[in-house]
Amino acid sequence: MHTIVVPDAQQKMQLLGRLAGLECDGQPTPSAGRTQVKRDFLAGAVVQVQRPDGPMTVLRTLQTSACERNCYYCPFRAGRTSTVRVSFSPDELAREFDRMQRAGVVQGLFLSSGSVGGGHNAMDPMLATVELIRRRYEYGGYIHLKIMPGAERAQVEQALCLADRVSINLEGANAQRLAFLAPRKDFEGELLPAMHWVREIAGAHSPLAKRPSMTTQFVVGPAGESDRELLTTVNRLYQEVGLSRAYYSRFNPVPDTPLADAAPEPALREHRLYQADWLLRFYGFALDDLPFDHDGRLPAEVDPKLAWAHRHLAGQPVELNRASRRELLRVPGIGPRSAEAILRARRQGRLRDLADLRVLGAVASRAAPFVLLDGCRPPRQLGFWD
Template identity: 40%
Template structure:
């Protein structure tokens, strides 16, 4: 196949990789958002150890799939018109050509399921092996673990990759069974996730490899409380690097899907729900909140009108106001509108002089207005 044909197929496969977001697209920082290259391919952010972000190419090996995931337009009985596949060598050569022109930081490689999990994993790891061994590529490679992959296939991916991920999809087997009959939740999802955790634990052979996972939010009939409970376990028991969320958008999947009837949300509200889960993720990872402290509506979902920290503050009036000149770091982090950077600035500045207002810190606008009612400046 000529390079032009390879590039044309890569355009299609990169476009279809959008259905597996796996990045913090709900962040307010534009540098953390996925974006399209000039030729239409998806480029994703990668955090740099020295600070800031670079970009990586994200694509599939194939958009043909044996699975039946009801939320996915690439499922076996889906209506995707342009099915295509590239070989491991074609993907490797196309990526290196793209890297030569754009100086990418790496490759995020996923795939539809080609027959079975290990057959697909072999093609994914063959691609990584060609890059590592034939072309001596030493950059970032993120490989998707296919549900049901064998322990040997998972370990092989970890030999070659910088990071690996496997979508947990739903919080529990009951919700998962409403989305797929091809896959078994405990065998194909939970068992591989536990193996990934064990193989990358501190002191283990692949401790350098980062593990992530993702929920498909709103395709099945789970509520946010269930998602957060599982998220807490992923961080505290499995010790994964990140949890991501992808809001299911109506009309992409099978018309008979639980989320279509249970969640009567607009497309905007579906994305707001996703964003609220990312905010909870930050509260757990950066603000020292416990999962049991998160406040929900009666239906078990997060409030779409208030961010989760503000909702907690409203529900705990006795905790406030926090004294800005004497409150400890943990208390200040509970104040709506204040993040770790602002709190560090407060602690640093009050060592030098008393803080009389948020403007003393250079904090203005909506975040300052949100924080002010919860602070005591005496």
């Protein structure tokens, strides 16, 4: 006779936290609990995220690991027998989060879920959990809530009232790429419309007290998409729906899934995508400025800003004593802060040599081949030129 063991809330937390760590790409994220004991016990459930005011320790968990969908990259896909299926009731999860938050183990929550009974049915317990955390436990801190594919507009609205950040994961660069990765997800019919709802609800005339941010995530690699395809979609989303940021999650195969034998994607590709994304968001680059090759790939061997500078600035260096902010931001080694510092310093006097640039926070050795100082190339000074 078998003994059926029903896990208690802490055992579920341990299990679902570890599974949530696999959700993106099969790679658990390092845990960051306050104490070694808690970190070991909650491996995967307690993670550190970067917030504008510094790092924050967050409980990352799932409402349930049960799922009826069959996304090819995902450890929770329906029919994967090795995945343990466990669910939290809203009461249970809200209480457990409150306990951990009051004990100082976590400072925030990231709640995701598998999907059973359609996206709207999957959203209900997630919303109920967060509602309890806000109302019963009077928690006013950071909550990141995933919007499930197929959620209804009213649920998106409720999520925006409760959360600081929502995520709608597109996974594929477009409908065709998503169909390869997750044939039961609908790019045009359910994911993009939900993003537009967020834009409309959280828009300029929103009754919401605060504007939650929206993020998305892509599984990079197995669908064969190019960097241009990914960045075209992301660039459009930054402009059209106010996306705050995109996460590029390089593919790592998960055993016992249809993509188990596909090759993992190199970490360098993920890194280059993030660099190009920063150029779009913070450096004034347009999509067509990015140095894609004929196949729409970013160069692997050099970062995209340096590749652009080699093509465009090597023969036409930027005059540091006259350049606009936009022109300064095109120079390798000069970022938004150092560009501002250069503009401020120029009001006091002229920049004379590369040492001035370094004092102002720029990486002078990177900038040197692409700049002029009062019409002259900077002299090759030791330590400033590569």
